[in-house]
Amino acid sequence: xxxxxxxxxxxxxxxxxxxxxxxxxxxxxxxxxxxxxxxxxxxxxxxxxxxxxxxxxxxxxxxxxxxxxxxxxxxxxxxxxxxxxxxxxxxxxxxxxxxxxxxxxxxxxxxxxxxxxxxxxxxxxxxxxxxxxxxxxxxxxxxxxxxxxxxxxxxxxxxxxxxxxxxxxxxxxxxxxxxxxxxxxxxxxxxxxxxxxxxxxxxxxxxxxxxxxxxxxxxxxxxxxxxxxxxxxxxxxxxxxxxxxx
Amino acid sequence: xxxxxxxxxxxxxxxxxxxxxxxxxxxxxxxxxxxxxxxxxxxxxxxxxxxxxxxxxxxxxxxxxxxxxxxxxxxxxxxxxxxxxxxxxxxxxxxxxxxxxxxxxxxxxxxxxxxxxxxxxxxxxxxxxxxxxxxxxxxxxxxxxxxxxxxxxxxxxxxxxxxxxxxxxxxxxxxxxxxxxxxxxxxxxxxxxxxxxxxxxxxxxxxxxxxxxxxxxxxxxxxxxxxxxxxxxxxxxxxxxxxxxxxxxxxxxxxxxxxxxxxxxxxxxxxxxxxxxxxxxxxxxxxxxxxxxxxxxxxxxxxxxxxxxxxxxxxxxxxxxxxxxxxxxxxxxxxxxxxxxxxxxxxxxxxxxxxxxxxxxxxxxxxxxxxxxxxxxxxxxxxxxxxxxxxxxxxxxxxxxxxxxxxxxxxxxxxxxxxxxxxxxxxxxxxxxxxxxxxxxxxxxxxxxxxxxxxxxxxxxxxxxxxxxxxxxxxxxxxxxxxxxxxxxxxxxxxxxxxxxxxxxxxxxxxxxxxxxxxxxxxxxxxxxxxxxxxxxxxxxxxxxxxxxxxxxxxxxxxxxxxxxxxxxxxxxxxxxxxxx
Numbered sequence: 171x172x173x174x175x176x177x178x179x180x181x182x183x184x185x186x187x188x189x190x191x192x193x194x195x196x197x198x199x200x201x202x203x204x205x206x207x208x209x210x211x212x213x214x215x216x217x218x219x220x221x222x223x224x225x226x227x228x229x230x231x232x233x234x235x236x237x238x239x240x241x242x243x244x245x246x247x248x249x250x251x252x253x254x255x256x257x258x259x260x261x262x263x264x265x266x267x268x269x270x271x272x273x274x275x276x277x278x279x280x281x282x283x284x285x286x287x288x289x290x291x292x293x294x295x296x297x298x299x300x301x302x303x304x305x306x307x308x309x310x311x312x313x314x315x316x317x318x319x320x321x322x323x324x325x326x327x328x329x330x331x332x333x334x335x336x337x338x339x340x341x342x343x344x345x346x347x348x349x350x351x352x353x354x355x356x357x358x359x360x361x362x363x364x365x366x367x368x369x370x371x372x373x374x375x376x377x378x379x380x381x382x383x384x385x386x387x388x389x390x391x392x393x394x395x396x397x398x399x400x401x402x403x404x405x406x407x408x409x410x411x412x413x414x415x416x
Numbered sequence: 417x418x419x420x421x422x423x424x425x426x427x428x429x430x431x432x433x434x435x436x437x438x439x440x441x442x443x444x445x446x447x448x449x450x451x452x453x454x455x456x457x458x459x460x461x462x463x464x465x466x467x468x469x470x471x472x473x474x475x476x477x478x479x480x481x482x483x484x485x486x487x488x489x490x491x492x493x494x495x496x497x498x499x500x501x502x503x504x505x506x507x508x509x510x511x512x513x514x515x516x517x518x519x520x521x522x523x524x525x526x527x528x529x530x531x532x533x534x535x536x537x538x539x540x541x542x543x544x545x546x547x548x549x550x551x552x553x554x555x556x557x558x559x560x561x562x563x564x565x566x567x568x569x570x571x572x573x574x575x576x577x578x579x580x581x582x583x584x585x586x587x588x589x590x591x592x593x594x595x596x597x598x599x600x601x602x603x604x605x606x607x608x609x610x611x612x613x614x615x616x617x618x619x620x621x622x623x624x625x626x627x628x629x630x631x632x633x634x635x636x637x638x639x640x641x642x643x644x645x646x647x648x649x650x651x652x653x654x655x656x657x658x659x660x661x662x663x664x665x666x667x668x669x670x671x672x673x674x675x676x677x678x679x680x681x682x683x684x685x686x687x688x689x690x691x692x693x694x695x696x697x698x699x700x701x702x703x704x705x706x707x708x709x710x711x712x713x714x715x716x717x718x719x720x721x722x723x724x725x726x727x728x729x730x731x732x733x734x735x736x737x738x739x740x741x742x743x744x745x746x747x748x749x750x751x752x753x754x755x756x757x758x759x760x761x762x763x764x765x766x767x768x769x770x771x772x773x774x775x776x777x778x779x780x781x782x783x784x785x786x787x788x789x790x791x792x793x794x795x796x797x798x799x800x801x802x803x804x805x806x807x808x809x810x811x812x813x814x815x816x817x818x819x820x821x822x823x824x825x826x827x828x829x830x831x832x833x834x835x836x837x838x839x840x841x842x843x844x845x846x847x848x849x850x851x852x853x854x855x856x857x858x859x860x861x862x863x864x865x866x867x868x869x870x871x872x873x874x875x876x877x878x879x880x881x882x883x884x885x886x887x888x889x890x891x892x893x894x895x896x897x898x899x900x901x902x903x904x905x906x907x908x909x910x911x912x913x914x915x916x917x918x919x920x921x922x923x924x925x926x927x928x929x930x931x932x933x934x935x936x937x938x939x940x941x942x943x944x945x946x947x948x949x950x951x952x953x954x955x956x957x958x959x960x961x962x963x964x965x966x967x968x969x970x971x972x973x974x975x976x977x978x979x980x981x982x983x984x985x986x987x988x989x990x991x992x993x994x995x996x997x
Contacts, residue, residue: 190724282722306714307611318719338611338718339711392716 186213189389191318192262192283195219196270196298198244200369201323202288203234204378206248207255212382215260219248220280222269232371243267270294275301281315284385287322292350295322299346303337319388321381322346327370328404330377333414334384334397342397345414373403462526466534472909474535479900479912481528581733583752583759587726588800588850594720595843601713605706608699611714617699621692628685635661635681639669728852732759735854736911744768744862746789746917747903749910757798762810762910763858764791764903766920770828770868770878778870785882786927787865788814788889789920790827791902794857802849802857807834812902814895814924816880820887823898829868829878837874838864883931892921948973 193214195202198221206219225239225247239247245265253259270280270289275298285302289295305316320335335346380399387395396410459467469477598606608617615622638657645653657669668679676682736748739761747764766789772782790813796802804811806825815824830837838845841864848857868878879885889895899917903910946952946960947967954960954968961974969978 191719191722282718314718314721316718318715318722336711336715338714339708340610341707342711392712 180212184212184386184390186215190216192216192218192281193286193385194280194283194317195286195288196280197221197286197288197290198233198248199223199229199288199290200232200371200374201325201378201381202286203244203248203251204375205286205288205382207234207251208379208382210252210255212386216262216283217252218264218266218280219245220266220268220270221245222267232369232374270298272297272301275305278315280317283318284388285317285320286381286385287320292352296347296350299335299337299343303343306337319385321384323377323381325369325374325377327373329400329402330373331401332377332381332384332399334388334395334399336397342414349414376403377401462530466526466530469531469534471535471538474531474538476904476907476909477526477531478528478535479914480904481531580752581731583730583732583796583798585728585730585796585798585800585852587728587852589726590720590723591800592847592850594717597713597716597720601709602706604702605709605713607706608702610703610707610710614696614699618692618695621688621695625685625688625692628681628688632676632681632685635665635668635679636676639674639676642669730759730852730854732761732854736761738855739763739858740911740913742862745913746920747791747899747910747912749903749906749908751906751908756795759796759854760906761794761796761854761858762791762903762906763794763861764789764899764912764917765862765865766790766917767923768862768865770866770881772870772878773867774869774871774875776871778876779879782870783882785868785878786924787827787881788895788924789899789917790814791899792861792865794854794861796849796852796854796857800850800852802845804836804861805834806831806836809902809905812898814886814889816886821890823889823895828865829875829881830864830872832874836864837872839869839872839875883928886928888925888928889921892925896921944968946970946973948977 193209193216195206198206198219209217221244223244225235225242225244227240229235234251235247239250245267249259249265252263287295287298299320302317302320305313317337320337322333322335324331333346336342380401384395396412398411398414400409642650642653654670658666661669664680668674732750732752736750739745740748744765744767745763746766749762751760753760768787770785770787792804793810794802794804811825811827812823813827815822816826818824818826826832830839841860844860845857848860869875870878896918900912903912944953944955946954946969948969952970952972954970959971960968963969963978
């Protein structure tokens with residue numbers, strides 16, 4: 171396809187051209203892949219997705235990948251989605267088939283912009299956010315690569331949470347750290363038969379889109395941004411909080 | 417040189433005769449081209465130089481020659497004009513056997529009339545080109561084009577390759593946005609940097625406290641050693657400690673009965689301790705109240721810093737042409753330096769009248785003060801920073817102090833060093849420079865030069881720019897020449913309104929004479945306020961003291977901050993209060 175098309179009809183609500191910041195999606199699983207899809211549809215092209223996993227057959231139920239993507243890296247599946255959606259892979263859209271570690275962050279990876287933290291373990295969350303938080307307190311080029319916002323989600327089968335972190339705020343960071351549980355705590359984390367966290371596609375979709383809305387809210391009206399939103403679907407209930415933890 | 421006829425051969429006679437009969441080989445003013453006879457012989461250096469002279473160069477030479485002739489003793493008689501002509505560097509020049517003089521700069525003597533002829537020739541060529549352009553355009557489109565405005569001191573009429581007039585600049589918009597962002601938050605939110613831990617924030621203060629505390633422990637240990645030492649060892653201890661402690665400490669160490677709390681070391685330690693403690697408490701309080709705001713600010717600031725930088729292209733020629741039309745401008749020149757990555761804009765100003773800008777003037781009779789014509793230079797860098805250098809001929813006008821009666825850079829009370837002190841104009845100028853708005857920048861500069869603030873430490877000297885204080889230039893012609901030379905420094909075809917400049921210089925001379933005749937000097941009103949507190953009246957009828965600089969100090973400040981033996985009581989003062997002596 172060579173003809174240029176414009177798929178956007180939402181510029182009056184959110185025009186991505188006005189916010190020329192890179193968007194990083196760390197983890198392309200149930201929530202991450204859907205966040206990626208939502209951002210592509212929003213018209214954001216400066217997208218960077220990180221994941222070291224491959225698509226398996228059971229991922230098709232709750233992630234955006236298709237049959238053709240099985241046994242392929244998940245990030246390749248994301249790029250294939252963008253190509254299928256837009257006809258091309260926009261310039262600036264990058265896929266990294268790797269795990270984001272503290273060493274990678276120290277070498278300047280995941281620089282600036284908005285970070286969607288959608289990994290599958292608490293330990294990786296703790297490690298990545300600590301590395302990003304360190305940049306907010308440093309000087310020089312490292313400070314310039316500090317993230318503007320970190321959006322992190324937690325998901326169970328019928329409920330989930332979205333955390334919106336301003337890492338320049340030490341108090342908020344401290345509160346967020348207190349919400350992290352141990353990966354081995356089976357009371358807190360629902361596990362699927364294969365041992366990973368249980369997820370339902372519709373729940374993942376709702377949480378992913380709410381997370382993207384948090385990003386849009388941050389750009390359009392940061393004052394109204396809530397640092398924590400809890401969603402319950404059985405029964406339906408939405409709780410927003412002005413602080414992550416009391 | 418006389419020629420002896422007996423040495424001339426028949427061939428020489430024939431050659432001379434042919435030359436006499438041939439058309440005069442002067443430089444042709446015929447705009448259709450050089451005559452055939454001229455092509456049969458190599459051109460003379462003068463003709464060669466004239467043939468390569470562009471219209472802009474002609475205009476510059478005519479301007480300079482006119483000025484020189486006016487200033488010379490042989491007014492209106494001597495029309496010879498010496499110019500330096502740069503011969504092109506060609507490979508043969510570097511050959512040792514080449515007949516071409518390697519000294520490629522040579523001086524030629526051209527008459528003013530020759531240069532004028534060359535100028536007319538170029539103008540005619542241009543007119544011819546324009547006429548053919550109009551003819552062609554009319555034939556094809558049916559429209560007509562007006563003839564370009566050409567004048568000696570005009571702004572257009574280029575015959576050489578187009579001059580590079582575009583200047584690309586990176587807008588420093590981040591700085592403007594960051595400042596605007598900072599203004600949204602209360603000032604207290606930035607008293608401390610909450611992004612750093614407290615031990616870093618108060619590191620210096622803590623080190624200071626530790627140092628004082630160490631001194632105090634050392635002092636008390638020494639006192640203890642003296643008190644417990646055997647009487648026979650005591651005099652050796654005294655000798656030892658005289659080299660280790662100050663005389664002030666020795667008073668305490670050697671006294672029979674002494675309280676450590678009365679020593680300065682103790683006092684300094686306690687004061688530093690309380691200061692550190694109070695600062696920490698204030699830090700905690702501010703962090704609780706403003707920590708969230710500062711975090712928000714830092715987040716927004718990071719957003720601004722991560723935005724892509726914007727570039728703009730400035731048509732400096734257009735800027736110069738616009739500025740040249742202003743009333744107070746007698747000349748404009750610019751130069752784009754690739755080496756400095758900056759544009760230099762030189763603006764000649766005239767009829768600038770300084771007005772008092774302070775609501776409460778320090779002068780008993782504040783009045784406007786006319787400044788002699790001068791010029792300034794603006795240097796705008798490619799990263800959106802602008803400076804107004806004054807030295808090295810970048811600013812020139814009637815000097816007040818550096819070179820009385822002649823030109824120097826001290827032309828304004830707020831211009832005493834290599835950069836004018838812009839005061840309240842500073843931020844506006846910074847913003848305009850960041851945006852690359854050169855026209856507004858120059859406009860603000862004119863506003864700046866049109867005022868003085870007598871309440872300012874530098875502006876209070878504005879009275880010395882009044883004609884009753886300042887020396888008039890000794891020679892208006894040489895002053896004009898200095899102005900024109902400065903404006904011609906870049907040799908980039910400046911726009912010069914010579915009549916306006918001459919009229920302004922003449923008007924200033926009359927103004928100066930008139931003011932001197934009236935002889936009303938502006939004087940500073942004596943308010944006699946305490947030099948220390950700037951509040952208490954210390955008039956002749958009030959009680960006051962004089963410090964070493966003969967400033968009047970009120971009795972309260974004298975008791976609190978001064979002592980009779982030193983100039984001013986400061987932290988480093990070595991004097992002891994009288995009760996401790």
